[in-house]
Amino acid sequence: MSSLTALFMRDFRLAIRVGGGGGIGVLFFLIVVTLTPFAIGPDLALLARIGPAILWLGALLASLLTLDRLFTADYEDGSLDLVLMADTPLELAVAAKAAAHWLTTGLPLVIATPLLGLFMNLDAGASAAVALTLLAGTPALTFIGLIGAALSVALRRGGLLLAVLVLPLTVPVLIFGVAASNAAIIGPLPFGTPFTILCALTMISLVVGVFAAAAALRQGME
């Protein structure tokens, strides 16, 4: 256990330390969401209509793109070799890293959402609903992205390839995330149904993501 805490703490520290990745995700999220009105034009009704969708798309991109170097950085400096040689099960190590990542990237997205809701002309209740769905859904994005991050080590390639491989897998999360938000905002469907499915998707992706990522890392070692 102590070794997992150590790994979690190290990744957490790396992210919040000057130059770490924490914060960048939120900034990216903020910028992408604020760019949208520039592209679409300042039509308030339209913005409110597509607000939850834009927020979810922004969060999706911010989550996946920050995952890019989660394992690659460890691979390139040789840390991954040592992690693979340790007696801590790789699945747990992967989960610890994912937890640190979500805490430093996913959670800030959730916290920033009410603010952005303002820009998107959403009322307080609607913003809260979107934030709640993001709270339930962003872990799924992290865990799905984990697979891509591990594959990019196995492939010795990073960057967008990861996003390209992983984005199609996030479609169900996106659909139910937006559906739950819209259900809360405009109805007529009950909020509970899509939200429950969203939570279920998060659980499933936790298991699948962690195991697939660990498998990919093991396979990636030649």
Add this chain to the structure above:
Amino acid sequence: MSSLTALFMRDFRLAIRVGGGGGIGVLFFLIVVTLTPFAIGPDLALLARIGPAILWLGALLASLLTLDRLFTADYEDGSLDLVLMADTPLELAVAAKAAAHWLTTGLPLVIATPLLGLFMNLDAGASAAVALTLLAGTPALTFIGLIGAALSVALRRGGLLLAVLVLPLTVPVLIFGVAASNAAIIGPLPFGTPFTILCALTMISLVVGVFAAAAALRQGME
């Protein structure tokens, strides 16, 4: 001159070679655009209304995110040291790299646009208009992104930081790109005005981008 050709050809080859980044940008563009209806819902009229905006946002992200490692990769393997030591002016070397990048990433985006226009329920004329604006505007995105790519060497950080630094600078390009597209599609403004401004922006960013990137690289060396 021959040394610039050599650099251009090397970068071009790296991009299209097995494992290069060429093609990934287009795929990302395709996927981001495809994801949008999942989030927004399959409302054809709405999609046609925001189609040019989505296409421009997708192209913007695809351009910037592929630029990520343009200089960082060279820095990490020591190539950049040698490029800095060569007698070829750094500005020209930077421009040669940018040209190779645009040819392997920006141009494919332009070519893919008519296809995506179909998905967005744009008619042939509208698609052509968007493609034309992208043809004029994506070089600007590449050159602006260049600054971020160079800064991320100077700062020893890559990934999203670049996007965060550079996205705000791309706002004018985005606004006039979408404005020109919409002018061509729905009027009432003449297409020429925003399009001319877009071309002017591209020219300016060529000069500014190349010089700023070269300066950032020089400063980045300690």
Add this chain to the structure above:
Amino acid sequence: MQAYQDVAMRLEASSLACVRGGREVFSGLEFTLGGGAALLITGRNGAGKSSLLRMLAGLVRIAGGQLTLTGGDPERTIPEQAHYLGHLDALKPSLTVAENLGFWARYLGGGAAPATALATVGLAALADLPAAYLSAGQRRRLSLARLVSVKRPVWLLDEPTAALDREAQDVLADLLKRHLAGGGLVVAATHGPIGLDGAQELRLGAPA
């Protein structure tokens, strides 16, 4: 120094083969190494020295043959009982020297306090410096500190003297001797002397 196990350890390779990138690097490799002994792997560039070490560390697939460690902890695999010191130093530039070492000591289940280990390799004064500021040899010394702070019986060293100055080479030689005296095993790839007398040598054949 105390012995690792009551039973003497023994690392055995029989008809080991290695394939990298679709090419056979070596095959039919045999060696036996008892506790307290060192094996120097030599050979030309590309002969497969690093590959062999990574294979022992479980980082390259064994394409044929067998590797066995007797007398070690039966519950753990060979990599779990080994230290691997490769060309990369497993350091995070933004963490300090002490934080870097402290992390590995905790993650690998450390023994000696990191401070002692840093003093051993002569980095005590730099403990609070970010690792980004280290010179090539200082990074290497920090890697050596890992060997000291976490106790593992098998040491796999890939050109351990690279970038080290004379003094650090002496520190390394000293560490090696103490490790061997405690019954540990050392397998090192090298192009030159590493300060161990009477070590076995395994010369890998052929390539570029």
Add this chain to the structure above:
Amino acid sequence: MQAYQDVAMRLEASSLACVRGGREVFSGLEFTLGGGAALLITGRNGAGKSSLLRMLAGLVRIAGGQLTLTGGDPERTIPEQAHYLGHLDALKPSLTVAENLGFWARYLGGGAAPATALATVGLAALADLPAAYLSAGQRRRLSLARLVSVKRPVWLLDEPTAALDREAQDVLADLLKRHLAGGGLVVAATHGPIGLDGAQELRLGAPA
């Protein structure tokens, strides 16, 4: 080998100072090096050897003092007349050995055909292999080939023997001798012998 210039070259440093990461690494450094001579920089880990070389290569800012090269091409800066061989090999893994070398030869304004250079360092047979497949020493040899294929009078070498086997070390020593015989200059940071007799030595003081 032909001399680089009619006038003998001369590299001079006067009261050179170096600051890295806000800390002074050295100051008041002086040396003079004539054409045909080699300067070995030695010193403990972190003494500033690599920093000095990178300073000569124009890659680290000169914090104080002066560097002058007389007798070279007056139109070009020192870095433009120098080869720098650092810890990194400037290779692209997905390009082949020949493509990698060919690119640098063309970019740096190459002389000798890449094929000859590859033969010199013993990599001729690997010309069409992607660089990703090279071992540590093979990569290093490929870096050496750059010195051969593009003619530049000043060679700045950071631990050039690292990862090289005996044979390749001999090749390097040979290259160095021919370069010096042609009136070239060599500045090398090293912890051991690099096969040059009678080279000047500059010992950098103090740190870790």
Add this chain to the structure above:
Amino acid sequence: MPLIDLANPTRYLQLSGRALPWLIAITAAACVAGLYLTANAPDDYQQGATVKIMFIHVPAAWLGMFGWAMMSAAALGTLVWRHPLADVAAKAAAPIGAAFTFLCLVTGSLWGRPMWGTYWVWDARLTSVLLLFLMYLGVIALWRTVEDPSRAARAAAILTLVGAINLPIIKWSVDWWNTLHQPASVIKMGGPAIYSTILIPLLVMAIAFTLLFMTLHVAAMRNEILRRRVRTLMLMQAQTAPGSGA
């Protein structure tokens, strides 16, 4: 032909070399028969001659999905049994599956123009096929990205399997999204709900397309095996060439 014989690439080359001409012949015959039946099928009273697009569209859709199923099976072979032929099978299937999926998309769009008045709608079925196509492109990009085929194989296998979990989920999206597209009428509980004048040519075309898939796949696998041999030979030559030492 016991399956175990195929397990070795050399054996596979021999056997498939003998079988390939026959496969080609049967495929050609089936295609001719299918096209003949298609040409003679009656026009639909509503849709006119455009209904004939269906005879290409529907089998293409089936085979597009079949391709991914096949890759998933091969992926298991790669991960569980580390079988070299499984890698080859998966790699060879990807472009063919992508091509059929693309054919489905194109014919569907062409059909959509007269039927729905637009080439494309964001209907659940259509979108899920588009996503399938994009996933194919992702896998192909992955294969193209990695030099070392066995490493690429393992990565692609993991991605294929994860993608396979996602496919049915995408398909169910029909239930969450309003849909324009024809619901399943051939393959459904209680037997096909379609006239036999249309059903028979459709089934023949489906058989022809399946044979076409198989033939292309066998040929592509042969190419891939040979390509790998050439690569290995090149690498071996590089290693053993005289003077590769110094």
